[in-house]
Amino acid sequence: MSVRLSLTVPMVVAAAAVVLVTRQPVSDSDLFWHLANGRDVLAGVAGTDHESWTVAGNAVPMDQWLGDLVWYGAYALGGWTGVIALRALVVGAFAFVVVATALAAAPRRPLIALLAALPALVVARYAWTDRPELFGVLCFAVLIALLRTERALLEVALLFLVWSNLHGSWALGLVLALLALGHRALARPDRRRQAILIAALCVVACVPTLVREQLLTTSQFWRPPREISEWSVPDVTTMPGLAFALTLAATIVLAFAARRRDDRDVVLLVPTLFVAMSAQRHMPFFPVAAAAFLARAGTEVWERASGTEAGADALGPLARAAAGVVLALAFVGGIATAPSAPDLTGYPSAALASLPSGPGMLNQYDWGGYLIWYAPRTPVFVDGRLVPYRASGVLDDYRAVVAAHPGWEAIADRRGIRTMLVRPGDAIAVRAPDRGWHVAYADATAVVLVR
Amino acid sequence: MTATRLTPVLVALAAFAVAIARAPSDPDMFWHLASGKWMVEHGAILRNDVFSSTVTGQPYSVGEWLGEIVLYEAYALAGWAGIVLLRGILVAIAAFFVTRIALRAGHALVAVPLAIAALLLSSVVWTDRPQLFTLALFPLLLDVLLLAREGRTRLLAVVPPLLLVWTDLHGGYALGLALVLVFALDAVIRRSEVRAYVVVAALAAAATLLDPGALGIGAAVGHAASPPRYIVEEAPPDVLTPAGMLFALFVLGTLAVGMRTGGTLVDAFLLIPLLWLALSAQRDMPYFAFAAVPYLAGRAAGALPRLRWTIPLPAAPRVVLPAIAIALVAVAILALGSVPAAPNEAAYPARALAAVRSGTGTLLNEYDWGGYLIWNAPERPVFIDGRLLPYLPNVLADFNTAVALGPGWRDILTRDRVTAVLLRPDRPLVGALREDGWRDVVADTRFVLLERP
Numbered sequence: 001m002s003v004r005l006s007l008t009v010p011m012v013v014a015a016a017a018v019v020l021v022t023r024q025p026v027s028d029s030d031l032f033w034h035l036a037n038g039r040d041v042l043a044g045v046a047g048t049d050h051e052s053w054t055v056a057g058n059a060v061p062m063d064q065w066l067g068d069l070v071w072y073g074a075y076a077l078g079g080w081t082g083v084i085a086l087r088a089l090v091v092g093a094f095a096f097v098v099v100a101t102a103l104a105a106a107p108r109r110p111l112i113a114l115l116a117a118l119p120a121l122v123v124a125r126y127a128w129t130d131r132p133e134l135f136g137v138l139c140f141a142v143l144i145a146l147l148r149t150e151r152a153l154l155e156v157a158l159l160f161l162v163w164s165n166l167h168g169s170w171a172l173g174l175v176l177a178l179l180a181l182g183h184r185a186l187a188r189p190d191r192r193r194q195a196i197l198i199a200a201l202c203v204v205a206c207v208p209t210l211v212r213e214q215l216l217t218t219s220q221f222w223r224p225p226r227e228i229s230e231w232s233v234p235d236v237t238t239m240p241g242l243a244f245a246l247t248l249a250a251t252i253v254l255a256f257a258a259r260r261r262d263d264r265d266v267v268l269l270v271p272t273l274f275v276a277m278s279a280q281r282h283m284p285f286f287p288v289a290a291a292a293f294l295a296r297a298g299t300e301v302w303e304r305a306s307g308t309e310a311g312a313d314a315l316g317p318l319a320r321a322a323a324g325v326v327l328a329l330a331f332v333g334g335i336a337t338a339p340s341a342p343d344l345t346g347y348p349s350a351a352l353a354s355l356p357s358g359p360g361m362l363n364q365y366d367w368g369g370y371l372i373w374y375a376p377r378t379p380v381f382v383d384g385r386l387v388p389y390r391a392s393g394v395l396d397d398y399r400a401v402v403a404a405h406p407g408w409e410a411i412a413d414r415r416g417i418r419t420m421l422v423r424p425g426d427a428i429a430v431r432a433p434d435r436g437w438h439v440a441y442a443d444a445t446a447v448v449l450v451r
Numbered sequence: 452m453t454a455t456r457l458t459p460v461l462v463a464l465a466a467f468a469v470a471i472a473r474a475p476s477d478p479d480m481f482w483h484l485a486s487g488k489w490m491v492e493h494g495a496i497l498r499n500d501v502f503s504s505t506v507t508g509q510p511y512s513v514g515e516w517l518g519e520i521v522l523y524e525a526y527a528l529a530g531w532a533g534i535v536l537l538r539g540i541l542v543a544i545a546a547f548f549v550t551r552i553a554l555r556a557g558h559a560l561v562a563v564p565l566a567i568a569a570l571l572l573s574s575v576v577w578t579d580r581p582q583l584f585t586l587a588l589f590p591l592l593l594d595v596l597l598l599a600r601e602g603r604t605r606l607l608a609v610v611p612p613l614l615l616v617w618t619d620l621h622g623g624y625a626l627g628l629a630l631v632l633v634f635a636l637d638a639v640i641r642r643s644e645v646r647a648y649v650v651v652a653a654l655a656a657a658a659t660l661l662d663p664g665a666l667g668i669g670a671a672v673g674h675a676a677s678p679p680r681y682i683v684e685e686a687p688p689d690v691l692t693p694a695g696m697l698f699a700l701f702v703l704g705t706l707a708v709g710m711r712t713g714g715t716l717v718d719a720f721l722l723i724p725l726l727w728l729a730l731s732a733q734r735d736m737p738y739f740a741f742a743a744v745p746y747l748a749g750r751a752a753g754a755l756p757r758l759r760w761t762i763p764l765p766a767a768p769r770v771v772l773p774a775i776a777i778a779l780v781a782v783a784i785l786a787l788g789s790v791p792a793a794p795n796e797a798a799y800p801a802r803a804l805a806a807v808r809s810g811t812g813t814l815l816n817e818y819d820w821g822g823y824l825i826w827n828a829p830e831r832p833v834f835i836d837g838r839l840l841p842y843l844p845n846v847l848a849d850f851n852t853a854v855a856l857g858p859g860w861r862d863i864l865t866r867d868r869v870t871a872v873l874l875r876p877d878r879p880l881v882g883a884l885r886e887d888g889w890r891d892v893v894a895d896t897r898f899v900l901l902e903r904p
Binding site: 277278 | 478677680686687688689690691699702703705706707709710711712713714715716718722723726727730731793823855856857858860878879881882883885886
């Protein structure tokens with residue numbers, strides 16, 4: 001394998017990804033509460049809720065504390081541009097790692113390696129949000145790259161030390177790492193002791209999070225909140241779902257056609273496929289895991305069909321240097337021209353002035369994070385942190401009121417709801433005025449209703 | 452009879468016994484029955500709506516006219532037991548052919564459990580509707596095509612008439628036609644019996660165009676490409692449910708076995724489109740599993756080298772197979788003796804029927820109860836029902852807006868002169884109408900019938 005080639009092509013792809021991702025303004029509704037949590041972590045007050053009035057004082061999950069802190073650090077250092085810079089850095093690193101992994105599997109065929117990496121880039125495109133989830137996708141790509149090599153086992157354990165505090169996807173990574181290390185222990189008796197030791201270190205690295213969060217991650221996996229779009233089932237009639245299905249189809253076709261067998265592919269791809277099929281947000285993991293297999297099997301099938309075998313046509317040092325310059329320029333240029341303010345279209349910005357201070361307001365679920373950041377004097381009823389609201393019945397009450405289910409008025413009385421900030425199309429926005437609620441503010445985005 | 456020949460019969464018997472244990476309850480069964488009844492009574496194919504207040508007289512077609520007539524004739528012949536027995540027979544046919552295909556492909560110890568797993572997965576579509584015909588005909592056609600590929604080319608003669616009948620039975624005929632085209636393509640690539648396959652494929656395609664009231668191939672494909680997600684069975688598979696998990700095991704198994712042992716071109720032609728279809732809607736999961744059974748049965752042993760059956764299994768005592776056969780026949784006979792003679796109405800507003808029949812004016816009813824009302828209260832046209840196609844897009848949108856209290860809900864009730872609603876108690880509209888003074892005619896924990904004051 002040519003070292004030069006394995007750096008040049010990934011750098012060019014990373015540059016393209018950086019340019020693409022810096023065009024996108026900040027707009028993810030969950031980013032805002034992640035930022036608030038990161039600020040709390042820095043201030044040493046995280047761990048209990050003080051953003052809502054419905055679960056105030058209750059414990060909140062801290063499984064992503066480091067991820068929240070990193071995002072807040074980026075914001076504190078560079079404002080919204082800092083957030084975009086961090087996003088670009090992570091996405092660029094992700095693109096680099098995925099392409100480099102594919103290229104390592106097909107060093108003589110950079111075009112096939114690129115095509116093999118493309119599904120991962122396309123499907124993960126929908127996970128390029130400013131949240132700790134982005135770190136999870138990058139960590140997963142790094143894990144796959146490490147498990148594909150014969151060396152670098154200690155790095156796997158170190159990865160988990162960080163990952164288990166960044167994002168909940170570490171649980172999938174740990175299962176895969178243990179399977180891969182188990183396979184290595186069986187296949188290579190001379191490395192058995194080493195594999196067992198590294199597996200133990202991986203588990204130990206995750207123990208603090210496991211103990212602290214009491215298997216929160218795995219319970220969420222088995223009981224996903226399907227009503228939230230990213231937790232819904234993968235749908236092949238959507239673009240990301242179609243890209244995922246095409247990747248799966250290509251993987252099966254190449255598995256049928258290729259002659260070279262590597263049990264590591266089965267160990268890495270089969271469990272990942274199950275996880276990827278479980279929810280839309282997990283779909284990117286499969287194309288990431290499959291990239292190296294697609295590259296290797298694609299090369300084998302192509303060379304067999306065409307009867308040609310490519311030489312090691314490594315690019316020269318000039319090309320590598322040029323790629324480095326392109327990447328640096330893409331990063332600096334992308335950041336310099338990135339949108340400097342968040343895109344708040346879709347948020348109730350104009351309604352903020354009509355909101356009361358203190359508890360008593362029911363807000364749209366999707367706007368909870370936004371309100372935490374932009375209207376801190378008005379604690380929220382519910383927001384994207386989800387877990388504390390599910391456990392306390394707040395989410396059920398929220399749904400009943402917003403959809404104006406029979407008995408919504410009794411819930412509003414019991415909860416002490418005095419104001420509602422909802423969308424004009426919500427059933428409650430239509431029904432509450434009939435029941436004597438006063439419309440304090442209304443535009444095409446939001447309605448403020450006061451009892 | 453050898454064990455290989457007897458086993459499919461035994462699995463079919465077992466499947467028959469299991470399938471006839473359930474009482475009919477599918478909401479769409481009722482409007483299929485009503486449609487079949489109308490066609491038998493009028494001696495014509497139903498081409499315009501005669502059941503609703505919202506699209507009455509409008510032309511529509513869901514295809515499946517022959518399937519609806521067969522379903523109704525089964526009912527006319529033996530009441531609800533006739534429906535149950537028809538289901539049992541069709542499931543048994545599917546079980547027979549799936550097991551036969553599996554046994555031809557691999558060792559019985561792998562083949563039979565795989566066939567049973569696929570049949571278990573298929574139980575999600577054991578509903579009393581024309582789609583049961585597709586459930587039976589798909590493995591039958593697959594068996595014919597696989598046998599023809601193995602050299603029994605004469606069997607291809609049954610394909611065009613099979614497609615002709617299937618087209619009138621259920622819209623799933625498109626799946627059968629696709630299967631024929633896949634094997635024709637395979638024959639062209641293998642350069643084996645090309646003429647026979649091409650002629651059969653052309654005749655089969657022509658046969659699907661001959662019927663007077665089927666769902667067009669465009670509509671069938673369009674439905675598959677863009678399934679209506681608000682219908683549960685049209686939702687994508689959820690691998691965290693039992694059926695979804697079973698489906699996932701077939702997909703994971705196919706990937707794992709493929710990576711260990713490879714596959715052929717025809718395996719890919721067959722499995723990839725069916726996988727896409729299954730991923731698009733859970734009602735199509737069984738067809739992927741059926742097609743994956745021979746592939747997995749044939750290659751699973753090779754994929755697990757440590758478990759290869761190199762040592763012949765100890766021969767079972769000669770009495771074992773006859774004993775199993777006798778036991779299964781006994782179970783089937785016992786099951787026949789306790790065939791449900793009435794539908795399971797637990798999910799329906801049975802107590803509201805009398806009031807619905809005697810009422811006047813437009814009734815806004817729950818979507819899932821439309822078919823039930825068409826069959827049980829034909830005096831009162833429905834607002835909407837599971838036929839879906841005639842209600843797209845406007846009536847369905849109005850229904851959703853009204854029951855969820857969307858903007859303009861009151862205008863919809865006024866415009867359509869709705870005088871009564873029959874809905875689930877937790878519908879927002881129920882609370883709103885009660886607050887507006889509509890009175891409860893009859894209600895329980897499952898339904899509410901409200902009338903305008």
